[in-house]
Amino acid sequence: MKILVPVKRVVDYNVKVRVKPDQTGVDLANVKMSMNPFCEIAVEEAIRMKEKGLAEEIVVVSIGPAGAQETIRTALAMGADRGIHVTTDAIVEPLAVAKILAKIAGEESPELIILGKQAIDDDANATGQMLGALLGWPQGTFASKVEKDGDTLKVTREIDGGLQTVSFGLPAIVTTDLRLNEPRYASLPNIMKAKRKPIDAKAPEDYGVDLTPRLEVLKVAEPPKRQGGVKVETVAELVSKLKNEAGVL
Amino acid sequence: MATLVIAEHDNKSLNEATRAAVTAAKKMGGDIHILVAGQGAKSVADEAAKVEGVAKVMLAESDALGHKMAEALESLVLSIAEGYDAILAPASTVGKNFMPRVAAKLDVMLISDITSVESADTFIRPIYAGNALMTVKSSDKVKVITVRPTTFEKAGDGGSASVETVSAPDAAAKSAFVSEELSKSDRPELGAAKIVISGGRGMGNGENFAILEKVADKLGAAVGASRAAVDAGFVPNDYQVGQTGKVVAPQLYIAVGISGAIQHLAGMKDSKVIVAINKDEEAPIFSVADYGLVADLFKAVPEFEEELSKIGY
Numbered sequence A: 001m002k003i004l005v006p007v008k009r010v011v012d013y014n015v016k017v018r019v020k021p022d023q024t025g026v027d028l029a030n031v032k033m034s035m036n037p038f039c040e041i042a043v044e045e046a047i048r049m050k051e052k053g054l055a056e057e058i059v060v061v062s063i064g065p066a067g068a069q070e071t072i073r074t075a076l077a078m079g080a081d082r083g084i085h086v087t088t089d090a091i092v093e094p095l096a097v098a099k100i101l102a103k104i105a106g107e108e109s110p111e112l113i114i115l116g117k118q119a120i121d122d123d124a125n126a127t128g129q130m131l132g133a134l135l136g137w138p139q140g141t142f143a144s145k146v147e148k149d150g151d152t153l154k155v156t157r158e159i160d161g162g163l164q165t166v167s168f169g170l171p172a173i174v175t176t177d178l179r180l181n182e183p184r185y186a187s188l189p190n191i192m193k194a195k196r197k198p199i200d201a202k203a204p205e206d207y208g209v210d211l212t213p214r215l216e217v218l219k220v221a222e223p224p225k226r227q228g229g230v231k232v233e234t235v236a237e238l239v240s241k242l243k244n245e246a247g248v249l
Numbered sequence B: 001m002a003t004l005v006i007a008e009h010d011n012k013s014l015n016e017a018t019r020a021a022v023t024a025a026k027k028m029g030g031d032i033h034i035l036v037a038g039q040g041a042k043s044v045a046d047e048a049a050k051v052e053g054v055a056k057v058m059l060a061e062s063d064a065l066g067h068k069m070a071e072a073l074e075s076l077v078l079s080i081a082e083g084y085d086a087i088l089a090p091a092s093t094v095g096k097n098f099m100p101r102v103a104a105k106l107d108v109m110l111i112s113d114i115t116s117v118e119s120a121d122t123f124i125r126p127i128y129a130g131n132a133l134m135t136v137k138s139s140d141k142v143k144v145i146t147v148r149p150t151t152f153e154k155a156g157d158g159g160s161a162s163v164e165t166v167s168a169p170d171a172a173a174k175s176a177f178v179s180e181e182l183s184k185s186d187r188p189e190l191g192a193a194k195i196v197i198s199g200g201r202g203m204g205n206g207e208n209f210a211i212l213e214k215v216a217d218k219l220g221a222a223v224g225a226s227r228a229a230v231d232a233g234f235v236p237n238d239y240q241v242g243q244t245g246k247v248v249a250p251q252l253y254i255a256v257g258i259s260g261a262i263q264h265l266a267g268m269k270d271s272k273v274i275v276a277i278n279k280d281e282e283a284p285i286f287s288v289a290d291y292g293l294v295a296d297l298f299k300a301v302p303e304f305e306e307e308l309s310k311i312g313y
Ligand SMILES: Cc1cc2nc3c(=O)[nH]c(=O)nc-3n(C[C@H](O)[C@H](O)[C@H](O)COP(=O)(O)OP(=O)(O)OC[C@H]3O[C@@H](n4cnc5c(N)ncnc54)[C@H](O)[C@@H]3O)c2cc1C
Pocket: A013, A037, A038, A120, B199, B200, B201, B202, B203, B225, B226, B227, B228, B229, B240, B241, B242, B243, B244, B245, B246, B256, B257, B258, B259, B260, B261, B262, B263, B264, B267, B277, B278, B279, B280, B283, B295, B296, B297, B298
């Protein structure tokens, strides 16, 4: 089985982003960038499947600026086999990402594509499902457990209210939730080894996909700030304030 | 203009989140139709028909729809999508699962998790864990949208729409339902509760959540948690509040032993009143809390429960 893992380079999750004063976007200058945490989980899951002998090859793809190559290297250092970097400085919406990935899936014929459930920058939670629809493949999203049984995949999904388990044949799409696994750190020897693993350099034009955004960003604003409140000294004071001042008890 | 709203429900009753989506649809203008896709869900359709401002309800039933399978929902919605200018669903784990499929097939960009309708083509949605609010204008022919239920009023009753049955087409891609494990609770649903009390890593273990549950039962509140508490196995996954869990906006949110990471704040900072109980006075949660109590939770929470009794709870 070949597994394709799309990975996105995003602002590191520890960074508190700031909106630009001109409200055109958030300030990304000199901000730490990392692999989207859900994508790390996707890479880890693919590697575990390979280690169990369920997969032979793991191909990681990233669509993004020059820096995305570093993200691909990180995945290679974790244990993926090779990379495809579709280089663009444009902001690529999930629909266009899904279209490029669908073309790559056509060329690579993976049996499984594992994506993150959500990129923590756009918070769209859309690409995997869109890709599933474009390819006409079934999906197991928000996965907290993935089991392969012959030609079928059984996926336990985190849903509102609990857990749901679904099963389907391959090829298929899986998107990862937080509790699927804990991604490994790349060891130094593996980081060195990853430097020699191949990364194919591509351009969006190679796939004939129109990247023009469908959503025009009119404004990016800061959310209304919460007024820092007061500290109360005792529980009795707290309850009294909630009842008499805030009126919520 | 006509808008299709896809109902959120459990095959028995209409989930309140649907009413929030109807309100968002109203702000866009035009006729509103509701699709109830399920199994044995006639009572849901009847309930939907009474929602104020709804002109028509369609009921489609099949086994796969009863389990909210994304592929089945995709095929069904596409089969009736023609003629609609907008398709809306609550941004629940069901909506998030199938709506992007619908959008991709219609060759339009999904507008996820909107918190405001500015006009029929312009919307506001949070990005970066709610640290920025993006206003976007869609140039697509059909607007496919998921709606954050907490930021819209719930449309009330007062309508008398007709209910018609539509057939459920076979899904193009197939997956099978295996099983479901739903947390059983007599407490209100996290997303709809007026009061939420959440515990974090500071709770120490799952058994200790009992002290929060006691308070919750007194107040008729729902119990939530931080990711750290869920990851540690203290409580089930569906308790998680945050950027990648549930978004809540109750009248009162009580954070107990939660530090206040941005990912957690993303899920609760629109609550009307926030209380934080934490032994670390430097904890970031205090910067969003209306009332902060620096205290050991194992002392403060039982005391809180006692004080509630004193005022008649
Ligand atoms: C991709 C991604 C997505 C995420 N999504 C979410 C999400 O949706 N929701 C979420 O919550 N987190 C999320 N996180 C995790 C988030 O970054 C934090 O790690 C998490 O919220 C911390 O949980 P916590 O506050 O319970 O734990 P901690 O940060 O460990 O805080 C525990 C707090 O308890 C206090 N405490 C300890 N003992 C006591 C006591 N006896 N009495 C009083 N106070 C006490 C401590 O002072 C401390 O402030 C996400 C992270 C990533 C990377």
